[in-house]
Amino acid sequence: MQLRIDSPDSDPGAVPDIVRRRVLVGGVTLIAATIAAGCRTGRAPVTAADPPVAASPRSGPEAARAMTVTNGRKPVFVPEPGANDAVSLSVADNLFWNDILMEHAKFFVVLMPGPELAQQRCEAERFQHAFAEQFRRTSSARFDGASYRGLNQATIDLARPFIDWKRRMQDAQSTGNLRSLVWPLFFEHTAREVERFVARLAGYNAGRVEYDRTEVVDFWAQIMEEHSEFIAHLLDPKEKTLIKAADKSADLFRGLRRDPDAKMKAAAEAHAIVAFKTTAEKGIREGAIKSIIDPALADHVRREAVKFKDELQRV
Structure with missing residues (x-):
């Protein structure tokens, strides 16, 4: 199967088959999530279920205006257009990132096999459960100007230990003290995402809501670059065309970070990477692409590309 990465001059318009729906968050009091004791090995997998969707989420002048963008396996949670x-x-970022962090932990569980890694796998399962619970609580509660800070602080309190854990695992894997199937860069990559998420939540609590274009492009271009590198190394060696396409994508985003003039092309490149990842996820899920990429991971990186594109449209 062949995939094409559009050139930076391609039309940066909407990817076909994207459905936008407003998210209804309805009336349960938020309780701060805690990392559950014990492991879930052998039980049903922990997932973050989709929240209910309705025509409008508003219940008052300060109600959250969040919505879903649907063009793949799972929806992407973003603020409504114009909602700043x-x-x-806060609600949109909590819905998006708590789901993403739950999946980070889920991937670590899969990539830490065997009895030698039972302790680390158990710790990852606890984080998986905790972020799935925080997602559920976010999607089932109603937030306004009086309550959103509590939501953000509860999430920050969950996320900081996960950052510390990822950094410890990164150091252990880098020095040979941990023998998992997780690249040190994957630990670093996912820790960087949580650090940025925590910084955004802390900013919202302090009244800072603006996006800085340079920060958005620099952060997401590095994430997209590394996604492309991961994909290139997880494809079957016979998928030479796709490996070259992934390498080309990594080069494009590396150049976007290094060349200030190239940042004006960010919207086109964001559109291209969403299209590439959407097609790749479908090919992986249907078995048309040979790889060791779990379809859940393919969809995970697709959703992050959609988030990148959405943030660019807000700066």
Whole structure:
């Protein structure tokens, strides 16, 4: 199967088959999530279920305005167009990133096999459960100007230990003290995502809601570059065309970070990477692409590309 990465001059318009729906968050009091004791090995997998969707999430002038973008296996949670208030940004980011962090932990569980890694796998399962619970609580509660800070602080309190854990695992893997199937760069990559998420939530709580274009492009271009590198190394060696396409994508985003003038092309390149990852996820899921990429991981990186594109449209 062949995939094409559009050139930076391609039309940066919407990817076909994207459906946008407003998210209804309805009336349960938030309780701060805690990391559950014990492991879940052998039990049903922990997932973050989709929240209910309705025509409008508003229940008052300060109600959150969040919505879903649907063009793949799972929806992407973003603020509604034009919503730049702390409540809407907080709820949308909590829905998006708690789901993403749950999946980080899920991937670590899979990539830490065997009895030698039972302790680390158990720790990852606890984080997986905790972020799935925080997602559920976010999607089932109603937030406004009086309550969103509590949501953000509860998430920050969950996320900081996960950052520390990822950094410890990164150091252990880098020095040979951990023998998992997780690249040190994957630990670093995912820790960087949580650090940025925590910084955004802390900013919302302090009344800072603006996006800085340089920061958005620099952060997401590095994430997209590394995604492309991961994909290139997880494809079957016979998928030479796709490996070259992934390498080309990594080069494009590396150049985007290093060349200030190239940052004006960010929207086109964001559109191209969403299209590439959407097609790749479908090919992996249907078995048309040979790889060791789990379809859940393919969809995970697709959703992050959609998030990148959405943030670019807000700066």
